[in-house]
Amino acid sequence: MPKKEKKSKRDIGKKELHRLLYDIFSGNPDQNFNYKQLAQRLGIKNMNAKQLIMTVLYEMKNDNMLTEESTGVFKFKVNTIYVTGIIDLTAKGTAYLISDDCKEDVFIPQVGLNHALNGDKVKVLLYARSSKRRPEGEVVEILERKKETFVGIIQCSKQYAFLVPTGKQLPYDIFIPLADLNGAKDGEKAIVKITEWPENQKNPVGKVLEVLGTPGDNDTEMNAIMAEYELPVQFPANVEKAAKRIKDAIPAEEIRTRRDFREITTFTIDPKDAKDFDDALSLRKLKNGNYEVGVHIADVSFYVTPDSVLDKEAYSRATSVYLVDRTIPMLPEHLSNGLCSLRPDEEKLCFSAVFELNDKAEVVKQWFGRTVIKSNRRFTYEEAQAMIEGGEGDYKEEILTLNDLAQKLRAARFQNGAIAFDRIEVRFDIDENGKPTGVYFKRSKEANKLIEEFMLLANKKVAERIGKVKENQKAKTFVYRIHEQPNTEKLEDFGRFIAKFGYRIRTGTPRQISSSMNKLMEDVQDRPEQNMIETLAIRTMAKAVYSTVNVGHYGLAFDYYSHFTSPIRRYPDVMTHRLLQRYLDGGRSANAEKYEEMCKHCSDMEQIAANAERASIKYKQVEFMSDKLGENFMGTISGVTQWGFYVELNDTKCEGLVSINELEGDYYEFDEENYCIVGRHHRKVYQLGDQVLVKVAKANLVARQLDFALAGSENTTTAAPAKVVPPKASGSRQRPERKLRRGRRGDAPTKRKKEQKGRKKK
The missing domain is CATH 2.40.50.140 (Nucleic acid-binding proteins)
Incomplete structure (x- = not known):
């Protein structure tokens, strides 16, 4: 019987051969190679494999990667x-x-x-x-450079020191000469600036700018979060002085130029812990049976003039930042909590949008301009809600009338195609030391929606006032809050994912998308998967941003929308006030290029502030769970990556990682196509939405990371999973690492590396 031909150890496929040849040519760009030389380098002796080399070489030539110097001799083609x-x-x-x-x-x-x-x-x-x-x-x-300052832990020795960064933006330690420690001690948290980075040196060199304090201390960690995102904590001395120089008294001549609302019933409705009241509502019934509703907004632009010290600082910050236990305002306290805050029984300057509404909440007339008001009462949302639900209190009739009008405005908005994203917000009970003692969820009720609808109305009508022009006219430059239609592919991916839970959405037309999305939001209420599906639904949508180019607001179903109602905490609203007054006075159109640049800055700062706010929530979640090590909790798998899966606890919404290396009884692999983790031998599957019992294994406050371990796995799937494709991250191109929701992105290990890890583990 003839001997079987021995299979070459380099009997490899075309795809791998292509990669190996590319590596040889790109690593030796000045050398020529023929197929024999390449086969020798790769240890290939099989004739079929040698012929495959020739096939791949000519494919690479056709792809403009190689040049054929002479018959059968190739060289790397360098394209600069x-x-x-x-x-x-x-x-x-x-x-x-x-x-x-x-x-x-x-x-x-x-x-x-x-x-x-x-x-x-x-x-x-x-x-x-x-x-x-x-x-x-x-x-x-x-x-x-995006940033030059980094936060981390100081490590000292006798001759030198390092900063070990705690954030995720720098993969190297920063070398610090002892002379540049600025008083920092070993183990302290500090802010360090990179001063140089020699070309042949792996680690950058830096100096300590500020010592934050001891890791784990509440103030240290909150200030570290602000520093990590390069957000200011304190106002410069000259900005504070400029604010305090502004007098409290309103000049009589200024009041005479304004529409007077001081005798009309006016009140504010805000969260119980709010200190800056930047919006108030007034209400009176007109003789014709209609209602006059005034939306009165603090006139920040009266006090903060263009190019002043206060204006430059406010523009630089662009927004207030709301951490779990504190607010870092856009404006100094003398303005934000004092002059511009619409406190009861104090005369205040406002920029107002005044609407005459009929009993169907349709706008009959509107007026925009500067006013003076005197609020009669400050309500918390809870106080207003109590009256809506039948309780007694001051101005109950006005509250109920406004609520009735707001509900009609809301119904009309959804009838027109608006999408309802009423997300559950995680909140903490905090003790005097900033330590979280409990977790609760903030839900939007009628009192919140009452204020929301009138703010939306004002923002919409202000934008229409400037942007809505006759057919042959050109609209003047204005600041719009825009929200583009969602990408069809992302919606289809999302639809395939929610089908796993028995839900569906229709993606045929914008109206079908909004109506089916609203139906989905209703269906997931109080379900374990609610928070996850709501989060993913929002991520399928485009990000709302500021722009001078109006494309409408898809989520709200408004053709024109702006931000007018929160100038104490948002700089775009200050820009809107200035432009609106300019055009009401008959002024020419502002420079579009300048305002577009300002819009981009404000959008960027809004995102940075949101990231800092999320980081503070994550820190408090880890802190809250730090004394619960070893305890068991039920949770929902909320994210799957090649390094494990994330679990969101059902009762607190705290999220932690179950490492793939800690899964026992099999060798587990990340199935990217089906977006799950599968056991190679027993086919046990962990996928998005599965309910799992976990125990708290580790709470790393410095890294703001929770580690869980499985305490039970009764509810995981054991059959081959259905295909599940997650929504892609909003605004990003598709690539394997970018599909992974939540957690650090990284390169997926090769199959060979995975197998090596598996052998070591076994």
Whole structure:
């Protein structure tokens, strides 16, 4: 019997061969190779495999990756193509370049970063590639640093010190000469600025700017969060002085120029812990049976004049920041909680939108302009809600009338295609030391929706007043709050995901999307998967931003929408007030390019503030769970990645990671296509939405991270999973790492590496 031909140890597939050949050519760009030389390098002796080398070589030539120097002799073709973009660093230390110049994100290996960090604007040299291979490149120039200051823990020795960063923006320790410690001691949390980064040195060099304090202390950690996102905690002395120089008394001549609402019933409705009241409502019944509703907004632009010290600081901050236990205001306290706060029994200057509404809540007339008011009463949401639910109290008739009108406005809005995203907000009971003692959920009730509807009405009508022009006229430059229609592909992905829970949405028309999305939000109420589905639904939507280019607001179903009602805490509202008054006075259109740049800054700062707020919530969740180590809780799998799955506890919404390395009884792998984790041998599956019993294994306050371990797995699936494709992250291109919801992004390990890890584990 003839001997069987021995299979070559390099009997490899076409795809792997392509990668290996690319690595040889790109690593030796000045050398020529024929197929025999390449086969020898790769240890390939099988004739079929050698013929495959020739096939791949000519494919690479056709893809413009190689040149044929002579018959059968090839050389790497160097294409010097440069692109600019933003670095998106992964947990593994590699990165992607996000660039408008490329359809796909460009992969950058760690050695090709050349000291570029997350968020940096860089110039990248693209490597030659085939159409079937992802684009790769290396950083050749850092055009603009995203940030130069970092927060971390100081580690000292006799000769030198380091800052070990606690955030996720820097994968290297920062070397600190002892002379630049600025009083920082070993183990303290500090802010360090990078001062230099020698080309041949792995670690940057820096100096301590500020010592924050002891890790774990509440003030230290909250200030560290602000520093991590480069947000200011204190106002500069000159800004505080400028605010205090403003006199409390309103000049009589100013009052005479304004419409007087001081004798009309007016009140505020705000959260019980609010100190800055920037909106008030007035109500009176007219002789014709209609109602006059005044939406009165603090006239911040009267006190904060363009290009003043106060204005520059407010623009720089762009928004107030709301951490769990404190508010860092956009304006100094003398303005935010004093002059501009619409406190009861005090005369206040306002910018108002006044509407005449009939009993169907239809706007019959409207007026915009500067006013003076005197609030009669300050209500909390709870007090107003109690009257709506049948209780007694001051101005009950006015509250009930406004609530009735608000409900009609709301019904009309949803009839017109608005989407209802009433998210559950996690709140904490905090003791005097800032430690969380309990978790509760804030839900929006009628009193909240009453205020919301009249604020929406004012924002909408102000935008219409400027943006809605006759057919042949051009609208003047204005600040709009825009929200584009969702991407169809993302909606389809979302639809496939919720089908796992028995839900569905229709994506045929914008009206079908909004109505079916509203139905979904109703159906998931009080279900274990509610918070997760609501979160994912929001992520399928585009991000609302500020712009001078109006495309409408899809989520609210408004053709025109602006932000007018919160100038104490949002700078775009100050911009809106100034532009509105300019045009009411007959002024010319403002510079669109200048205002578009300002809109972008405000949108960026809004996102940064939101990230800081989420970080503070995450810290308090970890702190709240830190004394519950070893305790068991039921939760819902809320995210799946190659390093494990995230579980959101049902009763507190705290989220933690169950590491894939801690799953016992099998070797588990991340199934990216079906978005789940599967046991290789027993086929046990962990996927989004599964209910699992977990115990708290670790609470890392410094990293703001909870680690869970499975305490039971009765409810996990054991059959092959249905295909589940998650929504892609809003505003990002598709790539494997970007599909992963929640947690650090990183490069998925190769199959060989996974198998090695599995063998070590066993």
